[in-house]
Amino acid sequence: xxxxxxxxxxxxxxxxxxxxxxxxxxxxxxxxxxxxxxxxxxxxxxxxxxxxxxxxxxxxxxxxxxxxxxxxxxxxxxxxxxxxxxxxxxxxxxxxxxxxxxxxxxxxxxxxxxxxxxxxxxxxxxxxxxxxxxxxxxxxxxxxxxxxxxxxxxxxxxxxxxxxxxxxxxxxxxxxxxxxxxxxxxxxxxxx
Amino acid sequence: xxxxxxxxxxxxxxxxxxxxxxxxxxxxxxxxxxxxxxxxxxxxxxxxxxxxxxxxxxxxxxxxxxxxxxxxxxxxxxxxxxxxxxxxxxxxxxxxxxxxxxxxxxxxxxxxxxxxxxxxxxxxxxxxxxxxxxxxxxxxxxxxxxxxxxxxxxxxxxxxxxxxxxxxxxxxxxxxxxxxxxxxxxxxxxxx
DNA sequence: CCCATTTCTTAATCACGATTAACTTTTTTC
DNA sequence: GAAAAAAGTTAATCGTGATTAAGAAATGGG
Numbered sequence: 125x126x127x128x129x130x131x132x133x134x135x136x137x138x139x140x141x142x143x144x145x146x147x148x149x150x151x152x153x154x155x156x157x158x159x160x161x162x163x164x165x166x167x168x169x170x171x172x173x174x175x176x177x178x179x180x181x182x183x184x185x186x187x188x189x190x191x192x193x194x195x196x197x198x199x200x201x202x203x204x205x206x207x208x209x210x211x212x213x214x215x216x217x218x219x220x221x222x223x224x225x226x227x228x229x230x231x232x233x234x235x236x237x238x239x240x241x242x243x244x245x246x247x248x249x250x251x252x253x254x255x256x257x258x259x260x261x262x263x264x265x266x267x268x269x270x271x272x273x274x275x276x277x278x279x280x281x282x283x284x285x286x287x288x289x290x291x292x293x294x295x296x297x298x299x300x301x302x303x304x305x306x307x308x309x310x311x312x313x314x315x316x
Numbered sequence: 317x318x319x320x321x322x323x324x325x326x327x328x329x330x331x332x333x334x335x336x337x338x339x340x341x342x343x344x345x346x347x348x349x350x351x352x353x354x355x356x357x358x359x360x361x362x363x364x365x366x367x368x369x370x371x372x373x374x375x376x377x378x379x380x381x382x383x384x385x386x387x388x389x390x391x392x393x394x395x396x397x398x399x400x401x402x403x404x405x406x407x408x409x410x411x412x413x414x415x416x417x418x419x420x421x422x423x424x425x426x427x428x429x430x431x432x433x434x435x436x437x438x439x440x441x442x443x444x445x446x447x448x449x450x451x452x453x454x455x456x457x458x459x460x461x462x463x464x465x466x467x468x469x470x471x472x473x474x475x476x477x478x479x480x481x482x483x484x485x486x487x488x489x490x491x492x493x494x495x496x497x498x499x500x501x502x503x504x505x506x507x508x
Numbered sequence: 509c510c511c512a513t514t515t516c517t518t519a520a521t522c523a524c525g526a527t528t529a530a531c532t533t534t535t536t537t538c
Numbered sequence: 539g540a541a542a543a544a545a546g547t548t549a550a551t552c553g554t555g556a557t558t559a560a561g562a563a564a565t566g567g568g
Contacts, residue, residue, distance in 0.1 A: 269379060300460065301556085497524090
């Protein structure tokens with residue numbers, strides 16, 4: 125499983141054997157069963173998690189008591205609450221497994237040490253964050269340029285297989301509307 | 317003006333004299349008058365820009381022909397369309413000066429060369445992107461947890477001085493609603 | 509295989525904020 | 539300092555998607 129991360133890193137930078145070994149020493153492996161949490165609100169987020177298998181979700185509870193999914197963590201994605209991880213303040217987020225998953229964990233402290241031992245990894249994480257930022261901008265564009273219905277249809281056209289993997293109410297939450305509305309949209313589709 | 321960038325970098329990492337000199341050699345300076353553009357839609361974004369003085373805005377035109385501001389670039393912020401910059405594809409964005417501004421530009425090619433000469437900068441940009449990502453998440457939370465009116469009042473309470481610096485229609489666009497609606501909100505406030 | 513829980517559907521009513529349009533005020537330009 | 543352009547206001551109407559509620563279907567655990 126640790127190989128997945130090494131492989132991923134090697135897509136962006138070149139690690140020599142020694143560096144790869146250092147990375148492997150520093151990281152932990154966690155198996156998470158479906159519906160189990162690795163972070164809950166009011167806890168302090170301890171690590172950054174690389175999803176090597178399965179699927180996670182990051183969400184918070186809004187003031188109406190509804191879950192607001194802000195991110196899915198699929199294979200080869202990092203997932204965490206950076207805000208809590210960086211500041212050491214309690215998180216408002218929950219991170220939960222949608223499927224039985226395998227994670228690689230990298231605690232804040234270990235990450236700092238590892239970055240000193242393998243400075244090359246700064247480049248890896250710089251590239252990852254840059255990609256994440258670009259994706260955020262893209263998502264923002266859609267949010268501003270499309271109606272909820274269009275955004276749903278667009279998402280389905282982009283990720284048809286992923287849509288099958290998760291309950292619809294999670295997709296509705298991620299896209300920013302209610303399950304009832306999603307059901308309404310889908311109802312239309314069948315009738316036409 | 318180049319000093320502003322060096323100072324900013326030194327807040328996060330330590331550059332020695334030689335490295336600072338290399339950075340200064342690599343970057344360009346641009347003065348931009350109010351309302352002038354450094355990027356327009358359909359152009360390819362050539363550089364990343366550090367705002368050392370003034371204020372910029374990043375926006376695109378949505379399908380209804382309205383400007384959608386996605387980001388302001390204040391002093392000590394980087395601003396660019398990373399998507400176009402990375403892929404070399406035409407941008408959909410405009411980057412325009414809201415005030416007379418001073419920018420430091422770093423072209424893609426030069427940035428790549430500079431990162432090889434001063435690997436330490438990978439860390440700087442990693443940290444910057446991580447901060448940007450955290451800010452995006454925060455913004456997303458507000459988007460999902462507050463009504464437009466609440467988001468406006470919250471923004472004003474966080475950045476009262478900035479709100480004075482920009483036209484209201486730009487703030488409305490940034491916050492994702494119409495100038496008319498903003499006007500309505502403000503009307504309420506005065507009456508109470 | 510059955511009961512409990514989770515997920516999805518349908519429909520009626522409601523509210524936030526968009527749209528349209530006309531007008532006022534402020535800022536810029538010459 | 540006058541004319542033009544840009545920015546802000548107000549009000550009436552409209553539409554998207556929320557809310558509420560009740561029931562149907564699917565899934566899962568023992």
